Amino acid sequence: MSYSLGLYRFVDGELAESDADIVRTVLTPYEAAPATVSADGMEYWIRAADGSETEVSLCDKLIVIERPQVGDVWKVIIELADQLGMGILIPDGAFLCREEMRAHLPEGMENCTVLVPEITLGIFEEAAGPFKHPLTSHST
Numbered sequence: 137m138s139y140s141l142g143l144y145r146f147v148d149g150e151l152a153e154s155d156a157d158i159v160r161t162v163l164t165p166y167e168a169a170p171a172t173v174s175a176d177g178m179e180y181w182i183r184a185a186d187g188s189e190t191e192v193s194l195c196d197k198l199i200v201i202e203r204p205q206v207g208d209v210w211k212v213i214i215e216l217a218d219q220l221g222m223g224i225l226i227p228d229g230a231f232l233c234r235e236e237m238r239a240h241l242p243e244g245m246e247n248c249t250v251l252v253p254e255i256t257l258g259i260f261e262e263a264a265g266p267f268k269h270p271l272t273s274h275s276t
Contacts, residue, residue, distance in 0.1 A: 142225040143199040143217050146240040151197040154220055159194050162216045166209075184208035192216070214257050223249075224260065232263045 145152045156178070166182040180192040188207025193200040199222065201213055217224050223233025231249045233241075238251055250263045 139203060141201040143222040145222040146237060148240060149242045153196045154194060154199055156194060158219050162219050166212055182212060184212055210257055214255060214260060217255055226264050
């Protein structure tokens with residue numbers, strides 16, 4: 137089963153670009169090196185200290201997390217979202233983001249958004265609700 141998440145940030149109702157320098161800074165400690173670089177963006181394969189891995193694809197206005205494994209790689213994903221001020225589109229279609237993004241959400245999107253003071257692993261797991269496949273056996 138393939139599983140992916142999207143990380144997004146909105147400014148004035150529009151998708152905003154992600155900062156590639158912040159992405160590199162957050163991912164570098166996790167053996168992250170661009171696996172490929174194309175005109176459309178960069179792809180990274182990262183490995184957390186416990187050996188869990190995921191692929192991170194950076195396109196100018198979104199970040200896609202592909203096939204994250206159970207383990208500490210989830211902490212890396214949450215750190216990345218936090219450092220970039222991005223929200224996370226979870227598998228059930230809800231968008232998890234900080235309260236401060238409320239004013240920037242596209243019109244009508246607030247109805248499917250879970251607004252929180254900060255995104256932590258525990259809050260993410262709770263928001264993911266019944267979709268527990270890759271999230272089991274974690275704590276904050």
